[in-house]
Amino acid sequence: MHLVAVNAGADVSGAERVLIDLLRHARSQGHRVTLACPEGALPEQLADEVEHVALGINRLGRTRGWRRRLEILQLPLNWFRVGRQLRRISRDADALISNSTFALPAIGMAFPHHRFRGGNSPWISWLVHDTITSRKQRAVLRLGAPALDVAVAVSEVTAESVRPMVSNALVRPNGVIIPAEPRGGVETNPTQPVVGILAVLTSWKGQDVLLEAMVHLPGVQLEIAGAAFPGSEDFEQQLRDRAAAPDLAGRVNFLGHVHRDEVFPRWDVLISASTSPEAGPLGVLEAMAAGVPVIATDHGGAAEYLRGGAGVLVPPGDPEALAAAIEKLLQDRDGMRACREQARARVLAKHDLAETVPRMLGALISG
Known part of the structure; x- marks a missing residue:
């Protein structure tokens, strides 16, 4: 079987x-x-494992004014060009998988009559990593939805957000x-607790909210693990400036970017502070598996993971x-011990990578 996987970007996140x-x-x-x-x-x-075809899918950046209007006007032409390219490389494919919401318009243009396809068209699926909440997301999905045979979401709340289309x-x-x-928390010091957040630095991940929460916790240390998401460098500087203020200094x-095994042993609690609902945050699952208690915002996949005593949920x-x-x-x-035990039991039952990937x-590839 020949599979074609499409990803709008080349940075590696969840x-x-x-x-x-x-x-x-x-x-x-x-x-x-x-x-x-x-x-x-x-x-x-994946250089030695898969064939790579370079693709240039335009995504709206952080421009403003006339530059942003120009970007919007250029999007349909870009989608058309990328769609033609996808059509060519998928000529002998059995399945085409979109791993990105913002690749859907190009796929829609590549296969505009897919639901009435003949025998030469691939099975088309979308792996949904975004809970669809914004007008922009809905507009993009509307352009690609007619080409899809199936959407495979990583959480029920995310599946519900796409079912209207x-x-x-x-x-x-x-x-x-x-x-x-479980190695989480094995090196903690009760007299000097450490909480951590493991996520790329971008505004909707909520690191700024966590910094403001830390103002009310004078005896607690915070470790922020993660590098700036492309385009979020100004946000990273805002976080650093806030952390240097007298009430947090x-x-x-x-x-920066660190492996979870470097930080989980010394973290008392992992925080997931996302202000927009994440479909299925891997950092939360990894903390649960490692035995680090989790406090997360009460929406998206994190809420599904933690309900029923596996963690603590708070308003975003x-x-x-x-x-x-x-x-x-x-x-x-x-309470921390109970969270660890229930969280690890839930991951063992539902989120073992050896079982979820197949x-x-x-x-x-088949629905």
């Missing part, structure tokens, strides 16, 4: 990590794999590697509520 696992599993099953995406880190990680929407949750023994460390964008939840959990060692790939 969605791309899922795609890498899927494509490696496909290769292990003997499938031929073509990756269509821009040049960059993603194709470099893609009725065949399945749920196949993300998975993570589960360590044999000396209590916030920026770690509310630093006071977040601070109160952190303080309460740090003072409740029995199920997800199966849904993507």
Whole structure:
């Protein structure tokens, strides 16, 4: 079987990590794999494993005024050109998988009459990593939806957000590697608690909300792990400036890109402070598997993971509520232990990578 995977960008974050696992599993099953995406880190990680076709899908940047209007006017031509390219490289493909919401318009233009296709058209699926909440997302989905045979979402809340336009929407949750023994929190010091956030630095991840919560927790240290998302460098500088203010100075460390195994042993709690609903945050699942208690905002995939005692949920964008939840959990060692146990049991039951990847790939290539 020949699979073509499409990704709008080349940076590697959570969605791309899922795609890498899927494509490696496909290769292990003997499938031929073509990756269509821009040049960059993603194709470099798979350089010896898949065929790569360079693709240039325009996505609206952070421009304003006439530059932004010009970008919008140029989008249809870009989608048309990319669509023609996808049509060519998918000529002998059995399945085409979109790993990006913003690749859907080009796919829609490549296969405008897909629902009435003949025998030469591939099965087309969309792996949904975005909970569709904005007008821009809905507009993009509307352009690509007619070409889709199936949408495979990583959480039920995300599947519900796409069903108004893609009725065949399945749920196949993300998975993570589960360590044999939980190592989270084994190096913590009760007299100097440390909370951490593991996410790219961009405004909707909520690092700014967490900084404001820390103002109410003078005895707690914060570690911010993650590099700036492309285009979010100004936001990173705003975070650093805020952390240097007198009410936070000396209590916030920026770690840059680090592996979870470097930080989980010394973190008392992991925070997921996203202000927009994430479909299936891998960092939350990894913390649950490692035995790090999680406090997350009450929406998206994180809420599905943590309900019923596997973690603590707080309203999004509310630093006071977040601070109160952190303080309460740090003072409740029995509660922390219960969170660890329930969270790890849930990951073992539903989010083992060895089981989730084959199920997800199966849904993507055959529904």
